Amino acid sequence: MPNFLDYEFMRRALEAGLVLSIVAPTIGIFFVVRRYSAMADTLAHVSLAGVAAGMFFGLSSLWSALIACVIAILGIERLRERRTLASDTVVSLFLFGGLATGVVLLGLRRSAGINIASFLFGSVLTVTGDEVRNIAVLGALALAVAALLWEPFFAVSLDEDVAQAAGLPVKTLNRLLAVLGAATIAISIHVVGVLLIGALMVIPVLAAMQFRLGFRATWAIATAVSALSTVTGLILSYYLNLASGATVVLCAVAFFLVSMAVAAGLAGKRHPARQ
Amino acid sequence: MPVKKTAAIEAKGLTYVRNGEALFENFSFTIAPGSYVAVIGPNGGGKSTLLRVLLGLLEPTKGSVRVFGLPCGDMHARRRIGFVAQRGGLIDPSFPATSEEVVAAGRTQVRGLLARPSASDEKAIDAAFDATNIGHLRHRVIASLSGGERQRVLLARALAAEPDILMLDEPIEGLDPGSREEFYATLKALNKKGKTIIFVSHDVHRIAKEADSALCLRHELVCHGEKACVVTGSAMKNLHHDHNDLEAHHGFHENGEPHGNDH
Numbered sequence: 129m130p131n132f133l134d135y136e137f138m139r140r141a142l143e144a145g146l147v148l149s150i151v152a153p154t155i156g157i158f159f160v161v162r163r164y165s166a167m168a169d170t171l172a173h174v175s176l177a178g179v180a181a182g183m184f185f186g187l188s189s190l191w192s193a194l195i196a197c198v199i200a201i202l203g204i205e206r207l208r209e210r211r212t213l214a215s216d217t218v219v220s221l222f223l224f225g226g227l228a229t230g231v232v233l234l235g236l237r238r239s240a241g242i243n244i245a246s247f248l249f250g251s252v253l254t255v256t257g258d259e260v261r262n263i264a265v266l267g268a269l270a271l272a273v274a275a276l277l278w279e280p281f282f283a284v285s286l287d288e289d290v291a292q293a294a295g296l297p298v299k300t301l302n303r304l305l306a307v308l309g310a311a312t313i314a315i316s317i318h319v320v321g322v323l324l325i326g327a328l329m330v331i332p333v334l335a336a337m338q339f340r341l342g343f344r345a346t347w348a349i350a351t352a353v354s355a356l357s358t359v360t361g362l363i364l365s366y367y368l369n370l371a372s373g374a375t376v377v378l379c380a381v382a383f384f385l386v387s388m389a390v391a392a393g394l395a396g397k398r399h400p401a402r403q
Numbered sequence: 404m405p406v407k408k409t410a411a412i413e414a415k416g417l418t419y420v421r422n423g424e425a426l427f428e429n430f431s432f433t434i435a436p437g438s439y440v441a442v443i444g445p446n447g448g449g450k451s452t453l454l455r456v457l458l459g460l461l462e463p464t465k466g467s468v469r470v471f472g473l474p475c476g477d478m479h480a481r482r483r484i485g486f487v488a489q490r491g492g493l494i495d496p497s498f499p500a501t502s503e504e505v506v507a508a509g510r511t512q513v514r515g516l517l518a519r520p521s522a523s524d525e526k527a528i529d530a531a532f533d534a535t536n537i538g539h540l541r542h543r544v545i546a547s548l549s550g551g552e553r554q555r556v557l558l559a560r561a562l563a564a565e566p567d568i569l570m571l572d573e574p575i576e577g578l579d580p581g582s583r584e585e586f587y588a589t590l591k592a593l594n595k596k597g598k599t600i601i602f603v604s605h606d607v608h609r610i611a612k613e614a615d616s617a618l619c620l621r622h623e624l625v626c627h628g629e630k631a632c633v634v635t636g637s638a639m640k641n642l643h644h645d646h647n648d649l650e651a652h653h654g655f656h657e658n659g660e661p662h663g664n665d666h
Contacts, residue, residue: 161495161498161499163495276517277517279511279520280511282500282504282508283508283509283512285498286498286500286508287488289486290488290560290561291512292460293458293459293481293484294481294509294511294564295481295482295512296511296512296516297516336499340499340544340546340547341544342499342500342501342503342504342544343499343500343501343504345499346499
């Protein structure tokens with residue numbers, strides 16, 4: 129059987145997957161600790177509408193998804209500020225509205241041979257060289273912003289009221305974080321698809337949190353789990369002929385279970401009396 | 404001619420209306436630098452809202468607040484205030500962070516959004532750990548700390564910004580007596596070093612031993628001033644609808660004497 133790295137499409141898949149595996153937990157850790165998972169899901173569904181709209185304007189799926197998500201973020205914030213609707217209701221409105229818009233628009237382009245499933249579940253093996261470059265550029269930008277604003281993002285995630293009382297621009301930081309989430313989602317579309325995007329932002333972080341360590345240590349473990357899941361998932365999907373995005377996510381779930389067992393074992397050694 | 408000292412807090416004609424109902428109306432008071440002020444009153448009396456207005460988290464419907472002569476929304480004014488929130492409203496216990504990371508977060512605004520930590524940040528963080536006697540907890544994750552230890556970490560976070568004023572919103576509610584006493588002792592020591600303390604509390608009986616003046620409110624400013632405002636109980640009687648409520652909540656008898664005087 130040939131080595132999977134002999135194929136260019138596998139090398140491109142690995143490159144795109146590895147960029148995502150670093151970006152997703154880096155932004156995802158802030159979403160998890162702030163319990164923003166619903167926001168990530170909503171943006172993922174809105175991104176489908178962006179991808180579909182992009183096809184009408186000849187835009188790449190990555191950039192059109194990003195633009196749609198940023199518009200959605202601004203819309204969500206505007207409606208939240210009006211305080212006429214509950215916050216979770218506003219998020220749901222955009223989630224269902226985004227998904228429905230995406231399905232309708234993609235349906236209109238069905239004659240062009242569009243495969244909706246590839247957007248819903250990912251198709252990393254069909255990523256082109258240009259798309260890998262775009263993913264790398266957007267990923268590097270997202271990582272640079274996260275690295276520059278790591279401390280303010282952490283302070284706001286810890287306690288919004290205290291951060292605001294201290295004079296941090298909480299609203300701006302929240303919007304910026306949502307935009308970084310949108311960038312992560314745009315990067316993820318080809319690798320894991322709209323329906324599984326949230327998984328790589330959340331599951332590696334949850335796996336790392338089992339060890340009850342500090343914020344930076346948790347991030348480091350989450351990134352390692354994410355990278356391992358991506359590489360293992362892509363290799364398994366190649367040799368076992370499985371859906372690549374779903375296999376990556378299943379690997380992340382497996383690493384989460386292993387982390388839980390190892391963390392419980394370590395806690396038992398530290399506190400034998402509790403066993 | 405004596406130089407007039409700028410008030411730590413100066414509130415003028417403060418009114419806050421929510422859903423058409425005034426939580427408080429036309430409050431005016433000043434707090435001198437170095438004071439230890441208890442903010443007391445019954446549930447729903449507007450204590451926490453007043454604190455949030457003083458912090459600049461809520462815009463008053465009418466009136467103004469000045470912090471050391473500056474409007475409370477001014478960045479320089481905000482940097483002179485440290486805030487410790489209600490225990491129930493604090494960080495999720497599963498938040499993955501060490502005490503050191505939490506305390507260091509208190510320096511974020513002081514050094515600037517994009518600036519990297521410097522030697523002066525390290526010094527301020529060390530001093531905050533020393534002032535709260537929690538140096539031994541520095542590398543522990545907050546999930547592994549007791550409620551009392553966690554509140555001291557949050558106090559250290561506020562101190563890391565080197566504020567002149569500490570505002571605390573019922574920070575020790577629900578803590579065991581030992582942890583409460585430790586917390587009070589730390590605040591007393593900080594007050595002796597010149598920090599202005601503004602402490603919202605339910606525990607009138609206990610805070611009376613600590614504070615040197617009080618803001619007593621129930622929608623209106625019932626009493627503001629010297630310690631007698633808290634300890635005589637006469638003002639407290641006015642804060643409650645009936646004396647049973649007073650006794651049940653704060654351990655004061657109808658004559659204004661605390662339960663402790665029974666013996």
